[in-house]
Amino acid sequence: MERLLLARHAESESGVLGRVNGDLRSPSHLTEEGRAQARALGRSLAGEEIDLCATSEFPRTIETADLALEGRSVPRLVAPDLNEIGFGAFEGRPLADYRVWALAHGSGEEGPGGAESRLGAARRFARAFGELLAREERTILVVSHALAIRYLLSGPAAYVESVPLAEAHALTHEEAASLLDRLVAWTEAPTW
Secondary structure, three states: OOOOEEEEOOHHHHHHHOOOOOOOOOOOOOOOOHHHHHHHHHHOOOOOOOEEEEOOOOHHHHHHHHHOOOOOOOOOOEEHHOOOOOOOHHOOEEHHHHHHHHHHOOOOOHHHHHHHHHHHHHHHHHHHHHHHHHOOOEEEEEEEEEHHHHHHHOOOOOOOOOEEEEEEEEEEEHHHHHHHHHHHHHHHOOOO
């Protein structure tokens, strides 16, 4: 792998409402604006030779990839380790509610109703990115969720800034490997 292109999914129904969706049993699809954003992502990637596209299992990532790569023959890989964090009892509730809980609890703590710990999610994301970096394809597009992308780009923190919708972030193999090393090191000795 020589280049890694990271993109958060486009605008989704749950996102417009400000509600979290980490449960595949209640999928959130793209809005009309989200479909336009996904097509715009495709136009921004038109000059890129993409050898593989990896998505999470969530419809909003798959729909984004489908629209962004419309008319192109790009092999696909669905990687469950790229899935959104599981929100447990916060599922379907405002993101602000989850953030209040998250800021008051450590990274290794699971939340109410089986909410996945942020440490557990970080380990899962690191595993997914490690597997992608080891692949033979030269350029890989990853369409995933804000937390997975932010944890790779900036490292885990109790509060992370959002990631713009449907915008590609390009990394060389060396850059991605260095960021992944930092993420893995954090999972071995979390700081919060």
